[in-house]
Structure formats: structure tokens, C-alpha cells
Amino acid sequence: MRILYLISEWLIPLLMFYIVGMGLLMKRDVYGDFIRGAKDGLKSVVSVLPTLIGLMIGVGVLRSSGFLEKLGEILGKLAKPLGFPPPLVPLGVVRLFSNSAATGLLLDLYKEYGTDSLIGTAASLMASSTETVFYTMSVYFLAAKVTKTRYTLAGALTATLAGIAASVLLAYFITG
Secondary structure, eight states, X not given: OHHHHHHHHHHHHHHHHHHHHHHHHTTOOHHHHHHHHHHHHHHHHHHHHXXXXXXXXXXXXHHHHTHHHHHHHHHHHHHGGGTOOGGGHHHXXXXXTOXXXXXXXXXXXXXXXXXXXXXXXXXXXXXXXXXXXXXXXXXXXXXXXXXXXXXXXXXXXXXXXXXXXXXXXXXXXXXX
16 A cells, blocks of 8 residues: 555656657757647636636526425435435435535435435445536537537436446445
């Protein structure tokens, strides 16, 4: 275990020294390349910022209005006969839009049910095996100027549904 801590402490600094060293060996203007990359990154941030703000405001409004809780109750009633724990439904819905809001819900589930419970275990697995589909699509497609998403949304939602189902099945298996 100690070796993993040692690797994790030294990996980033060694990688940085490697990149700078290779740049110097290849006679590149390492600092100039860094500055140009930082400028490009800031341009991307500025172009994506309105979308990020809109998503954060939208999720905040939905959460504070109680809409997500009501939607969770309705979907929970539909999911309960399938063996899906109803308290996980809001987490699955919010996770599609916002990681920070989903983390808040995850912490609420931990407080209410505990981290080692079926709900806590399934929520942990769900949070780590699903993606913020709408956030990711809006940010990356806007940055890359993609206008036709084709099958991206359907594929991402299918993968998220599979991750949610696998999370619950694994949680049942782990917690007994």
C-alpha cells in the first residue's frame, strides 16, 4: 500500500519534469508553448461559460423548487417493483445534469441511510459509474462546434442506464 502512496505523490511532478525535459531536448520553446496552450484553454472556457452557468442555474431551480423530489417520487413508484430503491431515483436524474448537485444528493443519502447500507453502496457505485451526460455533451460539443450529435445522446443515456442497473445489482450482491 505504501508503494501506491509513493507513486501517487511523485507521478505528477515526474510527468511535468518529463514533459519539460523532452521539450528542452527537442529544442522547443516550452514556456511559449505553455502560454499559447493556456490562451487557447481560456478561449474555450469563455466560450463554454454561458452554457455552464445556464446548466447550474437550471439544476439549482429544479432542485430548490422541489421538482426533482416530485419526479423522484413518481419514478420511484415505477421503479420499486423492479427492485430499484426509490431513494436513488433523484440521484440518477440529477447525475445526468450536474456532478456537484449529485454529490450533494449523495451526501444526503449517506446521512440518511449510511455509507455501508444498500442505498449508500448503490449510490456510491452509481455516482462513480455514470456520467453527467447533458453537461458533457453541451460543453464538449460547444467547444468543438459540433452541431449534429447523431447517436451520442441515445448511446450516452443507454450507457448511463446500464451503469445505474449494474450499480444496484452490485450493491445487492455486496450488501447481501
